Amino acid sequence: MKIQENVVLAPLTTLQVGGPARYLVEAASEDDVREAVGFAQAKGLPLFVLGGGSNLVVADSGWPGLVLKIAIGGIRRRAEGGTVLFDAGAGVDWDEFVVEAVVGNCAGVECLSGIPGSVGGTPVQNVGAYGQEVSETIASVRALDLKEGRVVVLPEEACGFHYRSSIFNSTERGRYIILRVTYRLTLDGTPSLKYADLQKHFTASGGPPSLAQVRAAVRQIRQSKGMLIVSGDADCRSAGSFFKNPVLGEAQFSGLASRAQSRGLKIPSYPALDAQRKVSAAWLVEHSGFAKGLTLGAAGISHKHALALINTGRASAADIVRLKERIQQDVETTWGIALEPEPVFVGF
Numbered sequence: 001m002k003i004q005e006n007v008v009l010a011p012l013t014t015l016q017v018g019g020p021a022r023y024l025v026e027a028a029s030e031d032d033v034r035e036a037v038g039f040a041q042a043k044g045l046p047l048f049v050l051g052g053g054s055n056l057v058v059a060d061s062g063w064p065g066l067v068l069k070i071a072i073g074g075i076r077r078r079a080e081g082g083t084v085l086f087d088a089g090a091g092v093d094w095d096e097f098v099v100e101a102v103v104g105n106c107a108g109v110e111c112l113s114g115i116p117g118s119v120g121g122t123p124v125q126n127v128g129a130y131g132q133e134v135s136e137t138i139a140s141v142r143a144l145d146l147k148e149g150r151v152v153v154l155p156e157e158a159c160g161f162h163y164r165s166s167i168f169n170s171t172e173r174g175r176y177i178i179l180r181v182t183y184r185l186t187l188d189g190t191p192s193l194k195y196a197d198l199q200k201h202f203t204a205s206g207g208p209p210s211l212a213q214v215r216a217a218v219r220q221i222r223q224s225k226g227m228l229i230v231s232g233d234a235d236c237r238s239a240g241s242f243f244k245n246p247v248l249g250e251a252q253f254s255g256l257a258s259r260a261q262s263r264g265l266k267i268p269s270y271p272a273l274d275a276q277r278k279v280s281a282a283w284l285v286e287h288s289g290f291a292k293g294l295t296l297g298a299a300g301i302s303h304k305h306a307l308a309l310i311n312t313g314r315a316s317a318a319d320i321v322r323l324k325e326r327i328q329q330d331v332e333t334t335w336g337i338a339l340e341p342e343p344v345f346v347g348f
Contacts, residue, residue: 001025001035009058009067009346012050014116014229015239015310017317018058019347021048021067028071028091030151030179033144037177040066048346049177052093052117054229055125055239059347060317070120072179075100080184085139087182090120094127102211107189108137111198113215114222116229116240120178124168125342126161130218131194135161139184143176151179163278164244164342197221226304235302237311239343242324243281246337253277256335263287281339282306288334290327299323321348 007024010016023045025036040047046065050056072089075097079085084106088097098113111130121127122134123141138161141154154176160167168176191214193199201217202209209217222228226235248256253267256279260267265287268280285306286292293303298315299322302308309323328339 001032003039009062012069013053013056013058014237015057015320016237017311017315017320019060019062021063023066024069025066026069026071028073030072033068033070033177033179036066036068037144037146051090051121054116055121055343057239057317057320057343057345061347063347068177070118077104082187083184084187085182085184087180088119089180090118090178092119094119094122098215101185102215105211106185106187107191107211108185109134109183110191110211110214111195111218114219114228119181123159123166123178123181125164126166128164130198131192137183137185139182141178142180143178145176147175163247224304226302226308234312235304235308235310238302238308241307241342242309243285243307243339244342245278245281246339248277248279250277253279256337259335279337284331284335284337284339285327288327288330290330296323296326
């Protein structure tokens with residue numbers, strides 16, 4: 001195990017802000033993870049687990065303890081009835097895993113194409129996009145239980161999946177280090193076309209699209225919205241969608257609809273949102289005075305998507321947080337809705 005000292009974390013994140021970690025270890029095996037945890041415990045260091053760095057805001061002061069970067073690789077595949085189980089290391093690049101599934105003609109994650117980050121991060125946030133969530137396909141999660149000091153395998157039902165949440169980022173935050181994830185996909189399955197943009201894309205296609213065609217369409221749509229990492233594109237220097245789509249009760253939704261109507265506006269309605277009374281966070285942001293392309297100091301909003309807060313090139317973490325708080329304050333004042341951030345905040 002190689003221990004690095006005073007490593008600047010900004011280059012390890014897609015937002016590219018953040019100060020140094022006192023120590024950093026890149027763990028390529030479960031034994032490396034155990035050894036790194038032992039090192040942190042022996043020195044009384046706070047521990048932070050880093051994956052692909054795509055859903056993350058690191059403080060300008062950095063992290064005073066050990067950053068454990070998970071680099072466990074390998075994808076194993078086996079058939080089980082009419083499904084195929086893919087067992088992937090937590091350090092595997094997520095989009096590379098999606099490619100392997102699609103090439104193998106296995107349905108279930110094709111709409112999650114182009115999402116940056118690693119396999120290990122997907123159960124934590126219950127990553128979802130374009131009508132799919134990983135909780136629909138996760139069979140189990142293999143993790144190091146820091147409370148019990150042993151490796152455990154958690155079945156899907158033990159992970160407590162909800163919209164953008166799980167036990168890993170809520171009730172048991174900090175307890176588990178994810179090592180591997182097993183996904184159950186459908187061989188020769190039909191691609192998902194729940195999302196309006198995808199349905200529109202294939203309206204004139206003349207037949208049902210293949211998994212590969214859906215993957216390509218998702219990547220094209222994501223790129224048009226600045227949600228695909230493209231080298232040299234300033235709109236991609238972000239942490240992805242910065243705010244969750246609010247899930248409202250009937251009374252709160254009615255109140256929001258009334259406010260919108262009084263302004264001559266209508267709450268956008270999509271099947272993917274209506275199912276849970278979810279409201280478009282992007283719509284709330286834009287209709288609170290924050291246009292695409294707006295800047296506040298060195299932080300800004302993507303020219304392509306209102307939910308992507310970007311580092312225009314010289315932003316600090318404090319700049320990003322200042323813009324975040326300004327948006328939250330104005331959305332709550334205008335619409336009575338408290339926006340909840342999606343990224344993990346480290347060192348604040």
